[in-house]
Amino acid sequence: MKLEHIHSVYFIGIGGIGMSALARWFHANGFAVTGYDKTSTVLTEKLIDEGIAIHFEDNVHLIPEKVKLEKTGALIIYTPAVPKDLGEYQFFVENGYELYKRSQVLGLLTESKYTIAVAGTHGKTTTSSMIAHLLKSAGVDCSAFVGGIMTNYDSNLLIGINNDVMVVEADEFDRSFLTLHPDVAIITATDADHLDIYGSKDSLKDSFNAFIKNIKANGKLFIEEKVAHELELNPNGNIGVETYGLNGGSITADHLNIAAGKFTFEYKSEKRNITGFELVMPGFHNVSNALAALASVSESVESDGALVKGLNSYQGVKRRFEYIINAEDLVFIDDYAHHPEEIKALLESVKALYPNKKITAIFQPHLFTRTRDFVDGFAESLSLADEVILLDIYPARELPIQGVTAEIIREKMTLKNVTMYIKDDVLAYFDKQTPEVLLTVGAGNIDTLVSPIKHLLEKK
Template identity: 55%
Template sequence: MKLTDYHSVYFIGIGGIGMSALARWFVHNGYQVSGYDRTPTKLTKVLEQEGMAIHYDDNVENIPADVMDNMEKSLVVYTPAIPASHQEFNYLKDKGYTIKKRSAILGMISEHFFTVAVAGTHGKTTTSSMVAHLLKSAGKDITMFLGGLATNYDSNFIANESDKAVAIVEADEFDRSFLTLSPDLAIVTSADADHLDIYGDKSHLEQSFKEFINKIKDSGKLYINDKIVNELVDHTAKAEINTYGMNRGQFLASNVTMENGFFQFDYNDKQTRIERLILGVPGFHNVENITAAIAIGLELGLSDDQIRHGVETYSGVKRRFEYQLRTEQIVYVDDYAHHPVEINAFLTSLKALYPDRKVTAIFQPHLFTRTRDFADGFAESLSLADEVILLDIYPAREEPIEGVTSELLFKDITSEAKELCSKEHLIECLKEKELEVVATIGAGDIDKLVEPVKELLNNRYHV
């Protein structure tokens, strides 16, 4: 199939962060774009303003006429996160429409670009945005498909169709989606056990990452976190293998210090040394992520000065260590972390930045299966906080599992103070507490609580 064979593109799950980036690409290239999503959000409202017809009721009658009346010219794109019972999906499938997963379409689009793909169970969104910003701030032509909103551009999508454009894409391991890609350059940040509802165990997840590494073009290069190179790289890998890390690897960050809430470090490889880079976003893990991005930037011809400018002007991704308030009285940070390793990295960095202040972590578990599979890890990582407020599990695509509730984590959390709380009562709960550093953490709909929490803290501390 060729994308040029179609006139209309219909997205089932258009409000997903990865889906919406693809939808924007199709609009940019002149297609008629419409779609369904379960609930309206800030993002879907923006998509509607950009010309996309979106509805929020799973009803075949809501599918636009240009899709219903012209099957041959209509392409249907879906996310595997939709339920098997989805009425519109099943109707279009039964009628014989061309239906493709989001990942397959991303693979088809990226074939026409020199492509940098970033994979990893953690860090891929941030690292992708870092690569994109280093290149764009240096004047390079890029096309970006991101699984988050890059703060520098307030978007998950950047368009450029020139012959010299470099595509930066996230290589998502969920549902083995990244196996549709054949990048020229790739980064693998991490491969911790996750998505065990898909993979069953860590060994099958690692096998999928090995298959992704083997999808890199023979003339291409892999930049892999030095911590995991021995787990994922074997004799079958054809691409050139490079390692990176903090104080380890061929491309490394060293002399890492914190000053005035910012991380400073030296970048080193065999050819290049760039001293005292100042990273605009916090987190030890982000020092690792930017090191991989710098390696890509240098590979694609950026100068030391362009690297320095890009690193210092990078302002992050929405909901990735995102400061909502930062004063002498109160600090409030929001983060997307939803896996024990991510929470550990986030809270370790937060505690390092504010070692003498009480940290209150508000966490919403994401998925019943993930909560069940990593209960011990969640309890251990959350215990880094001085105080934990635990919300109910956000189900996303899953049905409840008997015996799997937030209590499964709560009982093993060892923080000085801990409390179970519903979303509806969170603000009332916070009113009773002495707060110094507050963090909202999770990948569900906890983001809807950010503004109410911020308002409470603004009013209390007169920010």
């Protein structure tokens, strides 16, 4: 694929967070961009407002004529989440188009650039957005493809003037990150996940080992210290490896404290000690993410002051420890956490921030397979809350599995203050209850409850 030969870019599944960032990039660089998605969302409406034509009916007749008539110059990008019997997908396959996954295109866009890639079963979005903001704040020209909406920029994409430095999420789902060959790589976590794709934790680890082998010669790997012993850190013998973490590693946080809702700390490595960090986006896990982000840009940004200014002005990512209400008598946080380890990290941080308040979590499980595979972990992590409201499983791309419901989580929880709701009925909970600290948690469509809940709470 040569960009200079492309006249049109067509997206099948344009509304996904990663696909929409790629669509924005092509649109901003002067390509004719169009696409299909199953449903209209806030993301697709923003793309339409920016001038990208999108339709929501699986209809070959709605594909632009130029894409159909001049296929040699049409780039067709699809998401693996799209069903293979989709009419538009079948049209392109049957008519001999070469279809590309988003990850393949991202690999092509970054292959000639200095690339910082963030991998891990959780923490990717926060860490990659931190890196992008640190570089931009310090005046380093960069582009960034992020799997969430960066609060500082209200976008999942940053476009540099020269695009010489690229910051990307390296997504392990469907082994997508193996299309990347970064100069600098970060691995935040390798907890078992996507077992519907990998089958086992060992298979997942094999994929991360293959990702490490893709790091360019003389490149660098920054890896969370608890993960380091699980992987082959320098199989080719030609990269530099450093570990980071809150409880060990060559890069760590000194004098970590919580003050006025902020996590304050000092960055400490063998080469550099920097004081004065105040992380507005709370969470012990986010301090760890910040260590990785700071390490990855430490050679590009020489000024300690620029790094402190950058991190202290970082406002986070939508749905990652996002404060919806932050008042003395009521706190409402929305978070994308959908894996037991993510929920554990979220609740431990919230309990540290609000040790004397009752914590109520509304959780929507995501995927039948993930619920089945990690039911014990979900039960254990959710039991850290004082009260839990369990919603029905959000199926996403999956069909139901017999015997797998949210009820199997409740049955294994040690916490007894647990109630079950279907999503459409959960607002009734607030007729008689006013929580002290409320969390909405999950990766499905639980985010559509945020505005209605906020409205109800503000009326009280």
